Amino acid sequence: MPTISLKGKNMPESPIRKLVPYAENAKKKGIEVFHLNIGQPDIKTPEVALNAIKNNTIKVLEYSRSEGSETYRQKIANYYEKYNIHVSATDIIVTTGGSEALLFAIGSITDPGDEIIIPEPFYANYNGFSTASSVSIVPVISKIENNFALPPISEFEKLITPKTKAILICNPNNPTGYLYSREEIEKLAEIVKKHDLFLIADEVYREFVYDNVQHQSVLNNFGLDNHAIIIDSVSKRYSMCGARIGCIVSKNKEVISTALKFAQARLSPPTFAQIASEAALETPQSYFNEVTVEYKKRRDILIEELSKIEGVKVANPRGAFYCVVELPVDNADKFAQWLLEDFNLNNQTVMVAPAAGFYSTKGIGTKQVRIAYVLKKEDLIRSVEILKAALIKYNA
Template sequence: MSLSVSQRGQDMPASPFRKLAPFAETAKEQGKHVYHLNIGQPDIATPPSLFEAVRKADIRVLAYSHGAGTDSYRQKLQAYYHRAGIEVDTEEILVTTAGSEAILFALLTCLNPGDELVVPEPFYGTYSAFAIAAGVTIVPVTATIDNGFALPPLADFEAVITPRTKAILLCNPSNPTGHVYTRAELEALLSLCQRHQLFLLSDEAYREYCYDGARATSALNLVGGEDYVVVLDTISKRYSACGARVGSLVTRNADVFQTAFRFAQMRISPPGLGMLLGEAAVELPESYFDENRAEYQARRDLTVRRLQAMPGVQCPVPGGAFYVMAELPVDDAERFGEWLLTDFSYQNETLMLSPANGFYQTPGLGTQQVRLAYILNLRDLDAALTCLEHALLAYPGRTLAPAAVQETAAMLS
């Protein structure tokens, strides 16, 4: 018998937003400039006050903290949630190593190996990885681009619920679609969870970033959700602090909290310096979000306007987060994404995007769709979209009618 890695290791999928990275590195070595629209890493500067808090900290020994996080940070988080209109006690807040650990702890706490987790697709690609790590099976319910990836009909959820179903997971505002679930949609999901005794896991990493005057509804504010709702959160995107690796799991269900806390104790403690950054972040004024929200909305508007003007491209208007899902006139989005990096350049520039098949569980879906992250400044974003426009005309596997290609090429020349 030969040595072999675990089955869960073999099942672990490639990152849908990093799988083309080797081709991007080669393109850069060849002297091409690559615009990265593949991953949600904002170029907005992390607030200097976060770094200043660490520099000023009087620390002789960087020791373990309480497993649930420091009292001071949990108190600051309680104040943050209060300002966001969410009333929770510090004993209902578990600090985690980024939102990733919050997701994993929620799955390990709420589901047994072999249980089923219902998720609207397309969904954040790493949910698949955490489900594999927890021995959980994701059961998708498909949303469609035609209605902006709104919540699928409740009948579609009902149709896939079995005795093994234990929870529903969604991201609001959504990564990757940008859809902002309405209060009515969330209330309908909670009602479904109550009828079938399921947990409602709500990833709210992009809470502040809703556009056109909209605001996200937290699942924690749904009436009757105390026993059912578990919120997964992070400071990564909120404060452009992805490298801090500080998140939180928030629930009013005492059994869920205590069980998740036992997992937290076994990993000892969340990042100490990260929590100092987090404390400083909570002190930022509301104007910080107002300014960033306006900037992201301008980027969204540019992205959608440019995409919708490209022949053959279908692109709904996302209501939040900083992603857009678009359907392109190409034979295969992953092949197109690779070709962008290996065979194409416009004025010695190209772009990297995320093929959308990695955001779907159902085989065959998303093959012509991509996720674009509008996380670059307006000038770079416009240049990246110009590259995409020219690429769609030059790609050998394009599905545009020849007349449309010729007409668009004439306009660009």
């Protein structure tokens, strides 16, 4: 019998999606499942984006340019200008989601066996992207005890080898909601320039920051024109996860010309989704103001309710719409499956994402879960009530 590749065998399951069959079975039994496991916002997609598709008169759905349409890329550049990020349309390649942007970035700067340093916990698919690219993740562990702050630069220095090609951060962070300060980005800028590395920043949650602080992009005047690569996406910004449109941004011309070859190999990003995404750039600032206020309210009530449960430890996010919670359980994977298979409270249960999949270090995060506060406040309160009851029964 033909054999599966070692790469295929090593490809990790998604901690976010692997429990879906159990959730579906619970629903078939008539149990309502509150989805705290996935960052699918319930915020409405801007009408301007939906109308661009509804009112379109395209007669032939053609390929677009491999790098994305010129008008869309120019408008993306204009969008960045509002955030003091000075780039041109030629510094941008439109991709099929932020996921493809990451794959293009990794493919452009690494060879098999190379290493990328990433503070963990991190977005779980970084594990999959590195496996697909035959690249090793070298983790720097951040801890819930200090709210997942950036580890000391000395910890990064210890891990740099001749195989190190980049440091990758997610800012604001998925899954922790941690927001990097300007001082922390300055420290990272210093180390990548000293060791001639790339600094890849996944900035898809840029708009969602709280507590009167400001997001710091790696292209906000840190002197990283040759080192910085931004990964971006419309998915969360405009509640357009299904559009699958993202982009890779860099002022390093060699990075962009190399990424373009990967883009040409997959032909082009989806045309209709680009039309919707281009229109979405006309979304008024009031939309983001309202969404940010709503997410802050959700965060505050979620943290408040979780903090009432004995034995629960929760980090306080300052961006995105996730938090990592440490539970008084033997194993979060086992507990998350049990919630869906064997527990309900008045025919309701919750689905969470076990956090071990957000680490590359084995044995770390085994009692933690990621919770996405993308549900309305009433549902979040009810979800925590269910979680509290579940913990009591599970530990009885």
